[in-house]
Amino acid sequence: MKLSSKDILGMKELSVGEIELILETAESFMEVSTREIKKVPTLRGKTVINLFFEPSTRTRTSFEIAAKRLSADAVNISSTTSSAVKGETLIDTARNLEAMNPDIIVIRHSCSGAPQMLAGLVKQSIINAGDGAHEHPTQALLDMLTIRQKKGRIAGLSVAIIGDIAHSRVARSNIYGLTKMGASVTVAGPSIMMPREIERMGVKVHHDMKEAVKNADIIMMLRIQLERQEVNMFPSLREYANYYCLDQKSLKWAKEDVLVMHPGPINRGVEIAPDIADGPSSVILEQVTNGVAVRMALLYLLAGGES
Amino acid sequence: MKRYLLRGGRIVDPAQNRDAVADILIEKGRIAAIGENLTEQRVREKGQRTSEPVIIDLRRKIVCPGLIDMHTHLREPGFEYKETIETGSRAAAAGGFTAVACMPNTDPVNDNHSVTEYILRKARDCGIVRVYPIAAISRGSEGKILVEMGDLKEAGAVAFSDDGKPVMNSRLMRRALEYAASFGMPVISHCEDSTLSQGGLMNESFVSTELGLRGIPNAAEDIMVMRDIALADYTGTPVHIAHVSTAGAVRLIREAKARGVKVTAETAPHYFTLTDEALRGYDTKTKVNPPLRSRPDLESIKEGLRDGTIDTIASDHAPHASTDKDVEFEYAASGMVGLETSLGLSLKLVEEGILSLSDLVMKMSTNPAAILKITGGTLKEGFEADITVIDPALEWTVDVMNFRSKSRNSPFKGWRLRGKAVLTIVGGEIRYSADA
Numbered sequence: 001m002k003l004s005s006k007d008i009l010g011m012k013e014l015s016v017g018e019i020e021l022i023l024e025t026a027e028s029f030m031e032v033s034t035r036e037i038k039k040v041p042t043l044r045g046k047t048v049i050n051l052f053f054e055p056s057t058r059t060r061t062s063f064e065i066a067a068k069r070l071s072a073d074a075v076n077i078s079s080t081t082s083s084a085v086k087g088e089t090l091i092d093t094a095r096n097l098e099a100m101n102p103d104i105i106v107i108r109h110s111c112s113g114a115p116q117m118l119a120g121l122v123k124q125s126i127i128n129a130g131d132g133a134h135e136h137p138t139q140a141l142l143d144m145l146t147i148r149q150k151k152g153r154i155a156g157l158s159v160a161i162i163g164d165i166a167h168s169r170v171a172r173s174n175i176y177g178l179t180k181m182g183a184s185v186t187v188a189g190p191s192i193m194m195p196r197e198i199e200r201m202g203v204k205v206h207h208d209m210k211e212a213v214k215n216a217d218i219i220m221m222l223r224i225q226l227e228r229q230e231v232n233m234f235p236s237l238r239e240y241a242n243y244y245c246l247d248q249k250s251l252k253w254a255k256e257d258v259l260v261m262h263p264g265p266i267n268r269g270v271e272i273a274p275d276i277a278d279g280p281s282s283v284i285l286e287q288v289t290n291g292v293a294v295r296m297a298l299l300y301l302l303a304g305g306e307s
Numbered sequence: 308m309k310r311y312l313l314r315g316g317r318i319v320d321p322a323q324n325r326d327a328v329a330d331i332l333i334e335k336g337r338i339a340a341i342g343e344n345l346t347e348q349r350v351r352e353k354g355q356r357t358s359e360p361v362i363i364d365l366r367r368k369i370v371c372p373g374l375i376d377m378h379t380h381l382r383e384p385g386f387e388y389k390e391t392i393e394t395g396s397r398a399a400a401a402g403g404f405t406a407v408a409c410m411p412n413t414d415p416v417n418d419n420h421s422v423t424e425y426i427l428r429k430a431r432d433c434g435i436v437r438v439y440p441i442a443a444i445s446r447g448s449e450g451k452i453l454v455e456m457g458d459l460k461e462a463g464a465v466a467f468s469d470d471g472k473p474v475m476n477s478r479l480m481r482r483a484l485e486y487a488a489s490f491g492m493p494v495i496s497h498c499e500d501s502t503l504s505q506g507g508l509m510n511e512s513f514v515s516t517e518l519g520l521r522g523i524p525n526a527a528e529d530i531m532v533m534r535d536i537a538l539a540d541y542t543g544t545p546v547h548i549a550h551v552s553t554a555g556a557v558r559l560i561r562e563a564k565a566r567g568v569k570v571t572a573e574t575a576p577h578y579f580t581l582t583d584e585a586l587r588g589y590d591t592k593t594k595v596n597p598p599l600r601s602r603p604d605l606e607s608i609k610e611g612l613r614d615g616t617i618d619t620i621a622s623d624h625a626p627h628a629s630t631d632k633d634v635e636f637e638y639a640a641s642g643m644v645g646l647e648t649s650l651g652l653s654l655k656l657v658e659e660g661i662l663s664l665s666d667l668v669m670k671m672s673t674n675p676a677a678i679l680k681i682t683g684g685t686l687k688e689g690f691e692a693d694i695t696v697i698d699p700a701l702e703w704t705v706d707v708m709n710f711r712s713k714s715r716n717s718p719f720k721g722w723r724l725r726g727k728a729v730l731t732i733v734g735g736e737i738r739y740s741a742d743a
Contacts, residue, residue, distance in 0.1 A: 111637040111638070113636045134518060134520075200513045
């Protein structure tokens with residue numbers, strides 16, 4: 001089986017079969033990262049460009065390591081300035097990169113829709129590494145891989161996603177992915193962090209942390225993105241933490257074997273208490289490990305390498 | 308000047324309650340005679356000279372008073388790379404418009420005598436359609452100090468608007484309404500509470516949630532419509548609400564009209580043709596302000612047009628070059644060209660039975676002329692011959708490369724439309740002919 005599109009733009013576009021294929025392929029690549037020599041020749045001669053218009057440590061490094069462990073050549077371009085400021089348009093940047101004949105372009109951009117724009121423009125595969133408040137499909141896939149490893153399944157699980165849903169691309173991608181795979185998803189946070197008609201995405205909405213985590217199998221805490229908050233958006237981190245920080249008390253409302261997840265980077269003491277982040281329920285670092293495998297799987301499936 | 312005999316067309320002139328087949332004789336730039344079967348002899352009797360008129364066969368065509376687009380952006384001076392008065396005028400003529408009113412958000416802003424005169428001179432030099440400058444409400448459209456309204460009226464401005472930059476200061480808006488009224492000039496309000504819409508890129512809805520684009524709530528428009536109605540009511544002065552896009556605005560205007568408040572309103576074809584579903588795919592050509600709204604809003608706009616709440620249809624023609632549009636959605640300029648698609652899209656309302664043809668002519672000619680207090684809007688003997696001829700059966704494809712406008716930013720590219728202007732006559736001169 002193959003992926004139906006040349007690009008990975010969002011979880012919305014992926015079918016259940018495609019998600020399963022990606023997760024299974026990722027499973028098979030897990031082992032490579034545990035070897036003494038962490039490299040396979042699968043994508044030798046292929047070029048992957050990481051085009052990052054937004055600061056990122058985890059995702060960019062993860063893509064770079066994934067490419068290198070598959071023997072592809074990885075090139076990183078980081079630019080914190082927008083194309084509008086820089087003087088060259090995103091389209092021109094993309095056309096120039098295209099002219100150098102890479103195989104895959106991984107893009108992160110602060111503007112929702114930027115990867116879609118490139119996908120329609122260049123012949124290379126585009127992987128969305130996060131666009132604005134739209135989607136972050138590789139994060140959702142690595143989250144789903146982690147859930148499957150720990151719980152053996154996704155269908156039937158109860159997942160609570162808590163925090164600033166309005167600005168979160170991680171939330172959107174996970175909602176699409178998890179509901180497609182049969183999980184039941186609840187989102188929670190202050191009303192001002194809930195986007196309009198979010199329930200139409202097939203989720204339950206709560207403003208009370210207790211209601212949201214009650215009987216949850218998985219709790220995903222979202223980073224409060226201070227840099228994305230508008231003026232007058234919410235009163236203070238202190239008040240936020242009072243109601244929505246995952247600590248020992250709120251964790252007790254969930255199931256005993258609950259998994260605590262976080263896409264990182266974490267704000268210790270804001271959305272998650274340090275002892276929870278480092279505690280036995282937390283799988284935050286496993287998520288990071290799985291991120292490499294998921295990205296190896298996507299590069300492999302898109303670049304059409306042979307195993 | 309040539310004499311023309313427009314023969315056998317269906318004359319639709321709501322101002323005179325006329326909807327019947329008749330001939331029109333044009334002489335010296337004016338309508339010399341209208342009547343059934345104007346024979347050669349009567350043509351000669353009516354005519355001052357005996358030269359034979361050019362006969363134009365208009366059987367199965369609609370002949371109506373020249374269409375007037377009361378809300379366009381011609382971009383000159385300052386943004387000639389998007390549009391000029393000449394290219395915009397050509398686009399207008401090709402779209403069936405004999406007159407356009409152009410918004411003041413040029414560079415420099417049209418907030419003084421000289422810019423108004425410049426626009427009028429340029430329009431006269433290219434001599435294609437009538438161009439009526441709308442001057443700013445406030446200096447630089449900065450919302451602080453009123454413009455010299457008397458001086459601008461004398462220069463030739465026909466209305467005042469800070470279009471694109473809502474007047475947030477209610478006291479200034481009150482003063483603008485009062486002062487403009489004392490000169491008998493209309494004020495056109497772009498209703499948007501910019502403190503509420505700030506940073507917004509599209510309608511706030513389920514679609515904006517899915518696309519992860521910051522939303523502009525309907526309330527941003529409704530609040531300002533409410534304010535302007537309250538000010539018009541209190542001061543007893545008229546106000547014209549530009550580009551109505553929300554169900555709430557339609558409801559508020561309907562109620563205000565019923566109470567006798569002097570409010571008039573316009574909408575644009577995209578608000579009764581597209582919803583925010585068109586933004587899926589992030590096509591920057593669908594980015595416009597006010598934004599494309601939801602289905603219930605679209606239905607309310609149609610109802611408002613049907614019941615007379617909305618008086619006029621204007622294109623809000625907003626040309627932008629590819630450099631303004633071929634960027635990330637967030638960075639893209641707002642607006643779409645409309646002069647060459649406005650009529651075709653509006654004729655759908657007639658096809659759907661929402662408006663009669665006569666109603667449509669009212670909203671695209673008679674009412675705009677009345678609101679702006681300009682010539683035109685009717686076909687009466689002795690009046691200047693501003694006439695639009697429409698072939699209602701002509702099916703055509705929107706080909707943006709064929710636009711007379713300098714810009715191509717239309718979300719209707721490739722659409723099949725039915726009905727098109729085939730002849731545009733301004734002051735007795737043919738300014739556009741589909742046959743040419």
